[in-house]
Amino acid sequence: MQANAARPRYAETKIPPKQSWLLYCRAGFEQDCAQEALRQAKQQKPIVGAEQFAPVADSAYAVVTLNDQLLNYRELIFARQLIRLHAIIAELPERDRLTPILDAIAALPGNFGTLWLEVPDTNEGKLLSAFTRRFQPLLETALREQGRLTDDPYSVRLHVFFPDRHSALIGSSDPGNSANAIMGIVRQSMPPEAPSRSTMKLAEAIEVFMDRGEQTRLLRQGMQAVDLGAAPGGWTWQLVKRGIRVTAVDNGPLKGAVESHPLVQHLKADGFKYAPRKAADWLVCDMVEKPSRVANLVGSWFVSGWCKHAIFNLKLPMKQRLAALDSALGGIRNQLDEAGINYRMMAKHLYHDREEVTVYLSRTRH
């Protein structure tokens, strides 16, 4: 199936092929997102006879068609959201968008806990969001009157996604296998005291990778952390504001609130050569370096017993992003497996990540 270069078109099909999935991603990463989802499905069994929608460059979403394979949201790196696609309305009339959307929803079985109206995370999407804000109460009221909305956050969500002004994709997501955030975006606000915007990356990583219990248990006052590539100090600031003592390693200067903070020790040193005198609870690392080099360093910190948990960034300016990630993450798995270390590792292309992904790695008992 070919896609129009200007805006995605799904011909006249109103019902997508069975088992189609809609995934949101950062604009420019559609190919990586689709490729990764297809690969996850193929690891279960080969995909037979499913024609794929060609991803549209910079559209900030992708559609993949599988057989009966299931996708696991937490194991996908590039997908911000994971939605079962049920209907595609290709030509929405300007004057009455409500009727065809209600008709398409009427054909779906069951009720829905919540209704999310969404747009792509693009400039065009931003313009469309004024429309979705006006449209949301209309559609919500109509669905409530029909008894289709139950206001239960644990029940299946209904998504109406507008890739452009003329079309709508209708799907549903399972709260247990998707992002609990509209458009899959866990937004952070910029704290005025933080020395850099990077601070939002670590704040988002903590929200995305750790539930409330883990945040309380694993980020406690009195803990020790090492921040490699710390300057100007946005990640360090996230840690000290939780009462964690930080060794900030960077030849560059720390700024603002962390520059002379009592919990911060600034070491002007090379992050690849630094060895802690005693083990830390946390390692965080945002050094701009080859992903394989950073991965190898983090793996060796775990093998040496120098930290229990880590959050780190892998920069991906290259074309073969998935291959670079496979090699970096595979390298860590090999190091930890050989050392007999049990761990949990998750990687995500966060909203505040650009050409990079963030990884969470935590030592576990079993």
Ligand SMILES: C[S@@+](CC[C@H](N)C(=O)[O-])C[C@H]1O[C@@H](n2cnc3c(N)ncnc32)[C@H](O)[C@@H]1O
């Ligand atoms: C993206 S910035 C980090 C921003 C920081 N996370 C924050 O929140 O403000 C990358 C930093 O890594 C540092 N860096 C790069 N290579 C390094 C190395 N080998 N050793 C120590 N720091 C390094 C740079 O000096 C730079 O300050």
